[in-house]
Amino acid sequence: IREYLGMLREEGEFDVLFPDLLFSMNIIPLSKPQKGVRQYGVDVAAVGNDEAGQHTLWLFVLKRGDLGRQDWNGSSPQNVRPSLDEIKDVYLRNHVATEHAGLPVKIVVATTGDFKQDFEQNRVGYEKTNTQFGLTYEFWNGDQVAALLEQHLLNEYALPSAARSQLRRALALVGEPDYDLEHFFVLLKSLLAWRLDEATGKVKSEKECLRALGTTNLTLSILCRWSDQEGNLRSAVIACERTLLWTWDEIRSNRLTENRGIVL
Secondary structure (H helix, E strand, C coil), X not given: CHHHHHHHCCCCHHHHHHHHHHHHCCCEECCCCCCCCCCCCCCXXXXXXXXXXCEEEEEEEEECCCECHHHCCCCCCCCCHHHHHHHHHHHHHHCCCHXXXXXXXXXXXXXXXXXXXXXXXXXXXXXXXXXXXXXXXXXXCHHHHHHHHHHHHHHHCCCCHHHHHHHHHHHHHXXXXXXXXXXXXXXXXXXXXXXXXXXXXXXXXXXXXXXXXHHHHHHHHHHHHHHHHCCXXXXXXXXXXXXXXXXHHHHHHCCCCCCHHHHC
């Protein structure tokens, strides 16, 4: 599962992908991460049902990489406790919309890495002290985020089981210098196999095309990050080149070059 986190390691990419993941979980973001804008500890605010089906206000704090004791408290943007305190002391008091004021609140710290043992000691103590009726805490490590990504986001983008198999094979072999990316190219062809409506001469569903493009971008990002981790950037360059050429050819052949929703 952790191969899907390869694309989330760089600064900004986790922040960009996370709202899409929430949408696929039927948790609707109210805000998105913004650099340089004070958000009082909250990176993403969202509304949706929790695992028990209760309508909930979700407040997410997003971090990258492993979190240890040095990441718990201090002045660094990576530190967790200052964000949690600011949410509790400022955001919940002054920045919750009226229509959400009566909802139970779930504060979630999500990271692409692991929570180290010395971090866990601080986390458990803070959670016990601050959990109360209508306010709970969750901590999602990289394994949980990766599992949610595979379960919800790839399903949302309609990646069939056969295509998932091709992706897994490509990731398993991408570190080999002589690997020709055959499995990734089979996957790419299946994603870009758009069909025209014979009556109108147009693609049947723009939504399907956008979903295919989103899936293509997601799978390419996964392959590139995995290729980087395996020390074989040659495969990443070839995959990017082929994806760009085939995607543009599909857009052009289906007369979608003037469709700004598709092209942009």
